[in-house]
Amino acid sequence: MKAEDVVRFCARSLSGYPLRTGLMLLAMAIGVAAVVLLTSLGEGARRYVAGKFTALGTHLLIVLPGRSETVGGPPPLLGQTPRDLTVDDAQALTRSSAVRRVAPLMLGAAPVSLDSRSREAVIMGTTADMYAVRNLEMAQGRFLPPGEVGRAEAVCVLGLKLKNELYGNTSPLGSFVRIGPRRFRVIGVLTKKGESLGTDLGEVAFIPVASAAALFNRASLFRILVQAQSREAIQRAKQAVLEIIRERHEGEEDVTVITQDALLATFDRIFKALTLAVGGIAAISLAVAGILIMNVMLIAVSQRTAEIGLLKAIGAPGKQIQRLFLAEAAMLSLVGAAAGLLLALAGHWVLGRIFPEFPLSVPVWSPVTAVSVALATGLIFGVLPARRASRMDPVVALSRR
Amino acid sequence: MIRLENIERIFEVGDERVYALRQVDLAVRPGEYLSIMGPSGSGKSTMLNILGLLDRPDQGVYRLDGRDATHLSDRQQAELRRHKIGFIFQFFHLIPRLTAAENVELPLTLAGVEPSERKERVAAALARLGLAERSKHRPDQLSGGQRQRVAIARATILRPALVLADEPTGNLDRTSGSEVIQTIETLNAEGMTVVMVTHDPELGRRTRRQVRMSDGRIVSDSGAAHES
């Protein structure tokens, strides 16, 4: 029997029972669409988080005061409060060849006011390097000027939202705002970009770190942001940072260094696992579709007993009949899978409309696996009915009406 | 052409053994027209099924064209059924979702004949049986007699040497029955060997040779004298 005849014969018998065939196709299609859509959501979530991390800056290391690792053992008897991180610590880090830029970050809150308008804002004391380290973008003017770190210049850069609240649509460049008791000249405004990981840079004012130290009357930094020379240099930079700080803190390793890549890798793993898990759960619905196919095919075999007997009588060997039924199962799976892909495409489009900012993306492996799993389940669950058909005794099959 | 030697067929129903055929010997020469008669349960259908390689005997040897057909594989038997044997059933056994033409085409499709050649042969076969205008009809749109003639066209489309008919008129009224018989007799006149199981004594008398069965044995055979 020729292949195209097999296809035509199977298509005729499938279209002969439209309701049954339609239901099986639907089950298959839903399974395939579920796999594709759910993995695409998982992959999208992964990309979303990865995107947020990259917005934070490239090859970034974050130095925090205090050890956050749980080492076990009793707590230190003498109150060993960790030493503060200072601007000098930050400056010292530039010694390492693995480090490209260092930006100290001092954090505080103070009212920012212009005339009678006043807004409570997060004040970040830092240096010019913050601009490159955090991938910031200017909407107007420029960022803090490079220069001597110890100089408390009275200039500030405003977040976009803060600027809008104080100035509306007029340009603030060159005018003065009051931060706490001091006056600062506005030299730049940030773009909307950079609302990453918790801090909304829209409501922030950047001032030189020395000015912040004077304003808040303290020397301790909130953290130090370090940009490594390259991706490969990140580990070296981390070692260097720990070493330099230990040296400066009398042999005490009292800081924690978080590398962005390590964080990213962790999230990446979590989301990949999540995607796989969700895809796996969806794949179960494919298996369910497979079982449905088996069930319905078994019914079909018993309904078509006389037909099977007749095919044998006119000279079809058992193997041929087995092949016919397997081909039917394969066609069901393939057509169902194709419908599922279309369904997934439609779902994708709708989701894209509802959440335009979410980077939905279909990993290549997902439709491929979905279709192969669909085909495999169809064939595996088609084997039993097909064998039953091929083993049917033609005499018994034909003696029934 | 056909030789059955000492054929036995035993069905086991629970603990009981039912002898459907015992010590059956039969020889049929090419071109014969033969009827098998006998009471219900006497083993007629069982013998026909064995002749048609749909069933295997428990004892004895079946030679088809001089070749032992008893111990062939499923594939080889299927091959013989396809090319040498045509079946006609009491209940027609047409596939309901296929048209008359598609039903007749089925053996050609199974045999892998080219589609263009198939169409021609199907049209010719249907025309010969007076069914040309019915080729697009599905079985439920045909009368009993027409259905049986479609089934005959299907059974003979590959020009088998042996036609086996199990009560071909059992489900038909007199007129369509005799039409069907005429069709079968035409096939016989064209050289096909016809073995027909029937309950109808009138039909039995029309055949050149009559075999009577009872309780799994052949009790009389009008043509047994001329051995092949």
Ligand SMILES: Nc1ncnc2c1ncn2[C@@H]1O[C@H](COP(=O)(O)OP(=O)(O)OP(=O)(O)O)[C@@H](O)[C@H]1O
């Ligand atoms: N599959 C089977 N299992 C058990 N017994 C069977 C089977 N097929 C046939 N028999 C028995 O074998 C015997 C012969 O059956 P067969 O069908 O050959 O009779 P028949 O002469 O064709 O009868 P009828 O004229 O009613 O068609 C019967 O006793 C029947 O009950």
Ligand SMILES: [Mg+2]
């Ligand atoms: Mg019978």
